Amino acid sequence: MRSYLKLLVAVASLAALLVALSFVGLNPLTLLDSALLAMTPLALAALGEVMNEKAGVTNIGLDGILLVSATVAVFGAEELGGGYGGIAVGVAVGALIGLVHGLLSTYARASQIVSGIGINIFAYGFVPYFLMAAWGFPGIRVPPKEVLAPPRALEIAGFSFKVSEFTVLAIVLAPFFHYVLYRTPLGLRVRACGENPEALDVAGVGVYRIRIALSTLGGALAGLGGSFMSLVWFGGVVKEISAGRGFIALACVVASGLEPLLALGFAFLFGFSEALAYAVAVTPRVKEVVPYHLVLTIPYLVTLAVVAVFVGRRRFPRALGQPYIKE
Amino acid sequence: MSKAPTRTTLLAVVITAIVAVAATAAVMSAAVRPGVVTTTVTVTLPTTVTLVATPATTPATTPPPVARFKIAVVSDIGGRGDLSFNDMAFKGADEAAHDFGVGVVEFISKTEADYIPNLRTAAMDPEIKLIVGVGFLLSEALAEVAMEFPDKFFAGIDTYAQEIIKEKYPDKYPLPNLLDIKFEEHKGSALVGALGCLLAIHYNYPHIGAVLGIEIPVLWKFEIGYKWGCNWAVEWFKRNFPSEYEAKSKTPGNILAVDPKSRVLWTYTGTFSDITKGYLAAKEMYAKGAIAVYNIAGPLGLGINQAVEEIVRPKGLTMGPPFWIGVDANQDWINPGFVVASMMKRVDKGVYYATYLVLTGKFREVALRYKGVLTLGIGTVIEGVPMEGISVSTLADLNEFIEMGINAEKILGKPVLPMPPEQIRERVKAMRDAVPSWIWAAVAELERLIREGKVEVPLPLTEADVEYWRGILG
Secondary structure (H helix, E strand, O other), rough: OOHHHHHHHHHHHHHHHHHHHHHHOEEEEEEHHHHHHHHHHHHHHHHHHHHHHOOOOOOOOOOHHHHHHHHHHHHHHHHHHHHHHHHHHHHHHHHHHHHHHHHOOOOOOOOHHHHHHHHHHHHHHHHHHHHHHHHHOOOOOOHHHHHHHOEEEEEEEOOOEEEEEHHHHHHHHHHHHHHHHHHOOHHHHHHHHHHHHHHHHHHOHHHHHHHHHHHHHHHHHHHHHHHHHHHHHHOOOOEOOOOOHHHHHHHHHHHHHOOOHHHHHHHHHHHHHHHHHHHHHHHOOOHHHOOOHOOOOOHHHHHHHHHHHHOOOOOOOOOOOOOOOOO | OOOHHHHHHHHHHHHHHHHHHHHHHHHHHHHEEEEEEHHHHHOHHHHHHHHHHHOOOOOOOOOOOOOOOEEEEOOOOOOOOOOOOHHHHHHHHHHHHHHHEEEEEEEOOOOHHHHHHHHHHHHHOEEEEEEEEEEEHHHHHHHHHHOOOOOEEHHHHHHOOOHHHHHOHHHHOOOEEEEEEEEEEHHHHHHHHHHHHHHHHHHOOEEEEEEEOOOOHHHHHHHHHHHHHHHHHHHHHHHHHHHHHHHOOOOOHHHHHHOHOOOEEEEEEEEOOOHHHHHHHHHHHOOOOEEEEEEHHHHHHHHHHHHHHHHHOOOOOOOOHHHHEEEEEOOOOOOOOEEEEEEEOHHHHHHHHHHHHHHHHOOOHHHHHHOEEEEEOOEEEEEEEEEEEEEOHHHHHHHHHHHHHHHHHHHOOOOOOOOHHHHHHHHHHHHHHHHOOHHHHHHHHHHHHHHHOOOOOOOOOOHHHHHHHHHOOO
16 A cells, blocks of 8 residues: 555646746646656556566567557548548457467467567567558558547647547546456456466366456457557557557556556656656756757656666566466 | 477467467558558558659650669668658669669668668679668778778768778778768758747847757757757847837747847757657747757657647637747648748758769769768859758658659559648748738848858857857857
8 A cells, every 4th residue: 555655746746847947937737648648558458468467478579569550540530531430440459469479378379479479579570560551651640630539628828738538548447457466256256367277277267268358458458559559549550659658557567566657647747747858848048058969868857767766666476477377 | 298288289379379360461461452562462552652753853754874783771770660760761763773773772770780781782783782771870891891892982971981981991092982961950950940030029039949850960060050040040140120029029939039049949859769759849839939849869759749739729820920940951831830940951862962963974973072971051063063951841851752742642542641741831831921920031042142152150069169150159
């Protein structure tokens, strides 16, 4: 519970920071708006990964899933004529990749790391090819504005604050996953699957089925994150749209020690500090005092500092990353 | 232990195979739809697209002047699809293919380790006479391979290969089969900087902005040129409209009332691929009151565009302000009405002229005369042939790029452009007409002064130069 107390402290200090920033001419609403947008894909991918790692499946192919889903979601949106249809396609493809990864890491007993790397390599090759195959134009696709799913705009103090239902979903999923993991029989089975699969097997519960289901869920959520980037946020896709964000999501997962609420917190923290870094970097005359290189390292420094504070409290499932072999 | 694993492994293999087949089938069925077929079987489709699209500068009936040969274009790791730098190089190769009847071979470099193998493979092909390396990252590889193949011609876009030759093999300098093609980006950036600043003066905005990619020497030229252009525009306004200048410099929130070193908001992002960073930087600039943000980071333009969209969509605007400024290619069509102009760096012309020099047999002569560096800019004339490489986009340029889109649509059978071509032209024209004509006249005047050599835009080449100019311009 102490870690959640720290989270509370973090939120409070964030609020204080926002108030302080408004005095030096930085609009806290703009920062918060950017932070939430940047948080959403990270949080969705990280929450999914937390769940499948709890069940003992590591998927380092998150970046690849983000990238593939972002691309096929645009294709789906144009074919189906709507942003939500496109997002459904992106989620389905993410789930499919998660399913394949789940099958490989259970029945096929493949190394999960190798399978994850495989997903990434596949994505980096598939996406440029797919862009050419689908639209005949290399590297980029900007679909018509009608097939996007832009976030709703809320007018707050003259600033149009953007809220997407998927951001809300990410925020709601974190406590929900926490509840499922620690308060339900299903959660107990999921955790047992990662800690002691033999015991679960002896109790008559299918280890493979749980692992495959959770891997599929993780893929679907990463797929949602990718679709969010192209259809909700940017209104288009470029061949490197994920730009390593899958690995940042993994960093959030590791830093959180597989706690959904903390994973959400880290995703927000990273999004916020990245927005803050640019807000500071473009402020006139700041560069005369601090080199911009240093300013742009803010997100990494902040994340590092916060991880340092939480060090020593993380414990990972005993059977994480190991294929379970039935006796 | 003996039977079960075999069975499960087999099952896994079968399932994986089914999924793989299903995935392949899905992709193939997407590909088999009418019109898309060609794109999947041939990688050289863009060649076809531009080939049809290129306005025939030379009548199509003109026979190629000499026997056909091939040119090779080796991309840097950015690769195609940046809608700017790399794409423009391939466009130039396609135009050369169309006008001169040469063949084009593309080499995409996936990592930096691919540069030398790609260049060497191209040079070893007996049909390939000219090898073009795109991007300053290829400089060393280009210098090395050009030394190995003295009978082949090498051209580099934005490279400094001759400087490497000068350092490593002073007795060979300048290498006669190697041309570094450079551009006067500082001059073009000065023009759009002046444009942005005058817009800010007119519409009462406090800033203009610039989002830059990785801090490489070429980008210094953009950065300093842009800031210098803004400064020039302020001086011009002061000279030509003294009374308005007085009034506006007392209006809070006008760029004239802002400290001269704070007029331009700028930052490097350290990336040419992560559009999120372009978005975050541009969003903060617009929030601080930038009227236009100059995209100096290739694909990050999509992020800048999104930052503009967020401001204009709730208001239902059909044209800026706010605007953004395109780079390298004509990007005015990407979001018609919100891209006020593009600083066109005609990388395509660079490739085209290099091919022309090989064809006419003047390559070595030019390489020796100009110490291996071909600088294309405003008013450049090489060997009596005008070879301009820098300009601010016009409505006429827009047509050239829309045509590319229209032809791609014909081949693919589905929309590529954001809206019908007529509507794009209308919107861009309406936006340009809404900008007061004295602003365009001022930009034209600056261009004339640069062309006539009456003003000199600073050209920062070293870190010390950049620091000096940042000290003056902010």
